[in-house]
Amino acid sequence: MTEELNQSPKMQKLLELSAELLDLGHIGALMGWDQQVNMPRGGAEERGAQSALIGRIMHEKLTSDKTGQFFADLEKEVGDLNAETDEARAVKVAKRLYEKQTKVPLPLLMETIKATTMAHEAWMEARAQSDFSIFQPHLKKIVDLKKQYADLFKPFDHIYDPLLDDYEPGMKTAEVKEIFEKLRPQQVELLREIAEKEAIDNSFMGKYYKPEYQEIIGRDVITRFGYDWERGRLDVAAHPFTTGFGLGDVRITTRYLENDAGSALFSTMHEAGHALYEQGIDKKYQRHPLNGAASLAIHESQSRLWENLVGRSKEFWSFFYPSMQMLFPENLANVSLNDFYRGINKVEPSLIRVEADEATYNMHIMLRLEIEIGLMEDTIQVKDLPEIWNTKMEDYLGVTPPNNAQGVLQDIHWSGGMIGYFPTYALGNLASVQLWDKMVEQHPNIPDEIAQGKFETVLGWMREHVHRFGSKYEPQEIMLKATGSKITPEPYMKYLRTKYSEIYDL
């Protein structure tokens, strides 16, 4: 049947439509990349119109009158959308995209675009002035719009479900809550124990590290990881990110901070992790409905795996530290490998999520998740956010933001209407360790290989069990197939405890 279906006129039409939508999406991505990497200021106005046009053409293609009936017919032809064939899954993924797009009435869509555009400007201003009141009415509006959006997907178990589902297909609020309920007390306890120990001195990390040399080692590291330069490139941008214009062109960016030994290097490994995922999708999914990732959490599992489980490991540095010392002898000649390793793994509760270490990162996420759920459930009001934020920071991390810029205003997400996104960061952390454990169970030699600068087995395993499937499977399916378990916090906590017990002698 698969053979027949593949050649059916309806299936052909789906493949063509998907290819066009992907092409348009990738064109939009190129415009976005260029905007952040190359575009002179004067180009903003016309670029804005060009991006909007691409968005409009995509929307028109997807929501034309005939498309609804087309999907209904196609589904009938395919039967079980959960069948394991590419065809069934292609229809499922395309139908999901279609339904998400068409369920939203045009006025709500337009109002949301307008509100987030204004909210983004307001957020930038609010953060610059550290004044939440500038952002408050805009965030209120966005929360109202998100409630209207969620209501379109009734019935649901929880009003947060439709938002979460935008980033984690099939994931439920109840699952995430349960995971985080287990995680919170253990993370808090670990942090308490670490806090009792003497702080690590990693002041050598803040010396002058020549950006050109930071780039040399960054490029060397990700080349050894297996990043394919024939299908990508590394540039400088204000914020590190990964973007792709197809399977053949997946680019990453970073930024070099003169007085930070780790920022650029770890962000380069992180983005390379994202890029390795997209470069690893099966070539047969090029311009195909399944050309994509399973979810943001699975994406993040890959970036975190290369950044943390590989890049912050002792084995990794036993191989790379000599190169690091060679490039920066004035800073590191007298720093031992062990002190360097402890330095890059120093745990220090801090105000800013993006700078958080492995032990504290998830606490930042939990705080945001609780606030997002509260906002959607109406148990938290936007006006109270600065106070709630600061109280939770004190409770979870023992630090209090001196101002709202370093507190509730630090993240861009809410201003863009991205409510439901944050938990994927923490889920990615958990998934990264589950995948890692299963891989090392099957290939116990991996730590030794890493100590020799060899990453083929790691990349090969991820290709085999995660990358190649594209968006064929939902995130929990990927985890079940690869590890035998859905996303669960225990392996992550065990990993943290083992790692920090050694570092901090707990």
Add this chain to the structure above:
Amino acid sequence: MTEELNQSPKMQKLLELSAELLDLGHIGALMGWDQQVNMPRGGAEERGAQSALIGRIMHEKLTSDKTGQFFADLEKEVGDLNAETDEARAVKVAKRLYEKQTKVPLPLLMETIKATTMAHEAWMEARAQSDFSIFQPHLKKIVDLKKQYADLFKPFDHIYDPLLDDYEPGMKTAEVKEIFEKLRPQQVELLREIAEKEAIDNSFMGKYYKPEYQEIIGRDVITRFGYDWERGRLDVAAHPFTTGFGLGDVRITTRYLENDAGSALFSTMHEAGHALYEQGIDKKYQRHPLNGAASLAIHESQSRLWENLVGRSKEFWSFFYPSMQMLFPENLANVSLNDFYRGINKVEPSLIRVEADEATYNMHIMLRLEIEIGLMEDTIQVKDLPEIWNTKMEDYLGVTPPNNAQGVLQDIHWSGGMIGYFPTYALGNLASVQLWDKMVEQHPNIPDEIAQGKFETVLGWMREHVHRFGSKYEPQEIMLKATGSKITPEPYMKYLRTKYSEIYDL
């Protein structure tokens, strides 16, 4: 009436359609720029599909059934399309584009795209192997298709007219022939006289010039010209070119040759000339039907003006030569300003058009024009091209290509179906001197200003008389308004003779 027309629903619709087409064109240009400047090899396949999609969407928008009637109605509303209002000219320019696009039957369009795609591959192979026979059948096919194309525009005075008109709106083959008939004997005579004189020794030009320093002076020069970095950037590509994604983002590229003092610098000035034109279009034409250039010849008049009339002048170097000597003391400390000036203006008949000096450049163009007209008139056969090429090279320049790679296969244009393009290069040369003469007549102080590194008057005059109009006027209208004359060869010949009489003591 203008006021009313501007607000008419039909005019509004035209402005919207034009804005969308411009946006799509600029998106396509960004994809092309990225392909040449940044794209990794692996991106080619998907980029090809993306570019084709944008082309298809543009074609569909322009050729939809309703558009023909729309233009007919609009023309009735406007009346005289040659009226001097923006509205009348906008309709004229848009209608011209529409008619050019719709006159071509889809099968012919598709066959041409296919033929040129294959011809381009064949040409690359042919040039690599210096074997014309590889390219010959493809060029034959392209000539046949171009004849079919031209026939669509019957009645015409000459079969070459429709091809020329694609690049020079309104220009006729008879005009170009007349111009070139006058030019040829004078250019030949000038070259003969120069050939009798002792050759200039400019061997210092071929020493090692550090690319980084070449870039420093290149950027300095075009900054002083007035290139707006807030609305552009300079990058490295295999071939120098200019491309714009709107009035707010006009980029140029160059390439740095280690053993050539002039190649990058003159090409940077040349491309900056193109870019200054586009940056100088009136802001009111942003995303408007008149956002464009008058023609390729007018475009080339600007690039040639900055490259040659400014950049190869004695005044220019009296200001910049100290900087050049500072950057390259090992090559230039003992070369006098006058020797340098003579060195960059050395006349030497050569095989390759793109490396030709001012005195020989037009001869390369005449040769190509005669061949193109002969091919279209059927008085020249494709199979005879290598022989005809070599004979004409000997006649006009006294040099004979040692192989076809350096002869008939040197240019990319024909492989892309661009027949009718070459004469615009020579017309641009002629126009550049006409504009220059008129400007200096009105501002005799300009040479002194250039000797002080000041270019505001030059740029201001070009803005006022050429740039700001966008594509409102046809090329000959621009020339008439700015100089009181259509394009004519006398000023150019006078310029060459004066310049080289001094340099070669004729």
